[in-house]
Amino acid sequence: xxxxxxxxxxxxxxxxxxxxxxxxxxxxxxxxxxxxxxxxxxxxxxxxxxxxxxxxxxxxxxxxxxxxxxxxxxxxxxxxxxxxxxxxxxxxxxxxxxxxxxxxxxxxxxxxxxxxxxxxxxxxxxxxxxxxxxxxxxxxxxxxxxxxxxxxxxxxxxxxxxxxxxxxx
Numbered sequence: 001x002x003x004x005x006x007x008x009x010x011x012x013x014x015x016x017x018x019x020x021x022x023x024x025x026x027x028x029x030x031x032x033x034x035x036x037x038x039x040x041x042x043x044x045x046x047x048x049x050x051x052x053x054x055x056x057x058x059x060x061x062x063x064x065x066x067x068x069x070x071x072x073x074x075x076x077x078x079x080x081x082x083x084x085x086x087x088x089x090x091x092x093x094x095x096x097x098x099x100x101x102x103x104x105x106x107x108x109x110x111x112x113x114x115x116x117x118x119x120x121x122x123x124x125x126x127x128x129x130x131x132x133x134x135x136x137x138x139x140x141x142x143x144x145x146x147x148x149x150x151x152x153x154x155x156x157x158x159x160x161x162x163x164x165x166x167x168x169x
Contacts, residue, residue: 079121086121090107090112090120090122092107093108093125093126094128094129097128097136098132102133102137104129104130105130105133105137107129108126108127111126111129112130
């Protein structure tokens with residue numbers, strides 16, 4: 001590497017680590033072929049042992065491979081729609097679902113197919129009409145079956161001749 005003057009640096013003959021530092025105010029640069037002086041670093045000495053690796057268990061992520069996640073674009077804010085941009089069948093379906101549930105189901109399905117084809121707004125309205133219409137139909141059928149069951153039970157208990165409900169002592 002470079003030449004060291006033993007008179008200026010008495011410890012340079014030892015096994016202490018040294019580093020090349022540029023000479024202050026020397027005016028010489030590395031391009032002229034002049035090398036910098038070598039000095040011993042003050043924080044290192046021959047008695048300093050090398051750093052040992054850390055002891056103890058390895059962190060849990062030490063053998064885990066790095067998995068890069070793909071870039072995801074930030075979510076777009078919802079697009080504001082007006083009534084003129086909403087599918088007409090979807091709007092009619094949600095109104096009719098409360099008046100005539102079967103008509104709401106029909107117009108809801110028509111609106112959903114048109115929205116899928118054209119990309120209009122109003123898919124939520126059409127789905128609301130279809131779901132509400134089906135729920136009303138199912139509840140109507142269940143209530144009708146329950147009502148018929150109650151009437152059938154009342155008729156069957158009244159036809160037995162009143163044996164169980166007589167007031168004869």
